[in-house]
Amino acid sequence: MKITAAVVKEKGGSFLLEEMELDQPQPQEVLVRIVATGICHTDMVIRNQQMPAPLPMVLGHEGAGVVEAVGNEVTEVAVGDHVVLTFGYCGKCSSCREGFPTYCEHMLEHNFAGSRPDGSHRIHQHSTPDLHDSFFSQSSFATYAVAHENNTIKVPKDVPLELLGPLGCGIQTGAGAILNSLNVPSGASIAVFGTGAVGLSAIMASRVAGATTIIAVDINDERLALALELGATHTINSKTGNVVEQIQQLTGPGTHFAFDTTGRPEVIRTAVQGLRTHGVCGLVGVTAPDKELSFGPNDIMVAGRTVKGILQGDSVPSIFIPRLIALYQQGQFPFDKLVKFYEFDQINQAAEDSEKGVTIKPVLRIGKV
Incomplete structure (x- = not known):
């Protein structure tokens, strides 16, 4: 399917909104229509190449949206669910099995490699054959994203979905x-x-x-x-x-x-x-x-x-993110006071405001609920 995504093509470069193609989800994957995505310091770290990750790449790792399709082995979410996307992990190594997915032995492959762990890609662009994706198993600076079932967290529908993306990384940390x-x-x-x-x-x-x-x-x-x-x-x-x-x-x-x-x-x-x-x-x-x-x-x-x-705050996201939402609903965790919204085509201004400290937590509005 055709999508619009923000790509960084060179060290320190601008985010460029371009048309791309997104694969349908594999058996354990989920297609999410992105409603909003937070901008996190780690996005800037990769853009500026302060940590090793391949460019060009579609970044974004605090996505929130609505499930549009699921692979035939997915059991945790269904079409129509509201979800928050978080970090990727294998779910099978000793750290994951012991309840510490944030220290997954394959953390780099699932989050920073620029592809799925098997080397395949979710996003394609004919003019950029070396395009990288799957950042934090999502690349959610896009109108749609494909994530793994592991890092797709179902959230209540009675909370503003556009607000919830930052729970997937910075705020849960x-x-x-x-x-x-x-x-x-x-x-x-x-x-x-x-x-x-x-x-x-x-x-x-x-x-x-x-x-x-x-x-x-x-x-x-x-x-x-x-x-x-x-x-x-x-x-x-x-x-x-x-x-x-x-x-x-x-x-x-x-x-x-x-x-x-x-x-x-x-x-x-x-x-x-x-x-x-x-x-x-x-x-x-x-x-x-x-x-x-x-x-x-x-x-x-x-x-x-x-x-x-x-x-990532040593969290098990499927447990901790709903806990934070419940605290927010009770008035005990007013993280909405950190957020300022920007439209998707304002992504470079949002990134600049974040780096300068003008905005604490920029969130890009990308689609409708």
């Missing part, structure tokens, strides 16, 4: 880090470094978890003000002085937890040093391959601290 990975208990203290979509989702989730001291750290006063609105109890502008000293002034010995969304080694060092004894620091920020962390072993060993890497 921030919230899942708090509720799944760090398992922050009621009464705990936490410092969240970076108040983009992931960090603000973590702040909202910290309030849901019952944390009583929630410190937002950033250099953007407008974002810090929003953090207070969404659940932070304190804010620190890191330009105003020693962050560790300010954390200790608020908490005494330091926080029970820290959460870094920036990927900046100097910020991670501060996050670790601001922990109390037995504190845990979670890391989700994408860091350039040539960057290294630098802090003394005693910062970890003497205080019994832990540094924990986190992917």
Whole structure:
């Protein structure tokens, strides 16, 4: 079938809306008419080639839409269902079988290879024979996408579908880090470094978890003000002085937890040093391959601290995404306050606004419900 999709053809290039052809779904795949798709930092990372992935490629990995057709082996969704598309995973390796699909042993093949794991392609364009697709097993910067049954999550029809795409990656990453990975208990203290979509989702989730001291750290006063609105109890502008000293002034010995969304080694060092004894620091920020962390072993060993890497909030999407929607419906997780909508042909403006920090979570309106 013919579709319109946004393709990036060269490093740092613009998104170009072009006509392409999309295959019908294979036996375990689902054809989804895309209603809206979030723009995530990882889309920019691939466009700018900060992580290895082949170009030209159709990106997009926070899709939400309506099921139009299913393969003959699909059992989890049916035609007409509203769905959110999330990351791909094999479902068969030891990590997947143990309940940790975010650490699938074949994560790269299912999300970054530019094709299905078997090397075949879902999207084709005669003028671009080397076109790559299947980004996060979806490539949802398009009017239609084919995804695997594994990463197609049925959602309720009484919630605005155009709002839900970011739950598939950025928002589930921030919230899942708090509720799944760090398992922050009621009464705990936490410092969240970076108040983009992931960090603000973590702040909202910290309030849901019952944390009583929630410190937002950033250099953007407008974002810090929003953090207070969404659940932070304190804010620190890191330009105003020693962050560790300010954390200790608020908490005494330091926080029970820290959460870094920036990927900046100097910020991670501060996050670790601001922990109390037995504190845990979670890391989700994408860091350039040539960057290294630098802090003394005693910062970890003497205080019994832990540094924990986190992917996709350690979530099982079919369980966690509906949980976040339920919290949103109850007024406990107002992630809609992060979203600004753009039309599909405004994709380059949306990407620019995201990179400049003008918009926290851009969402592209692509089709109708």
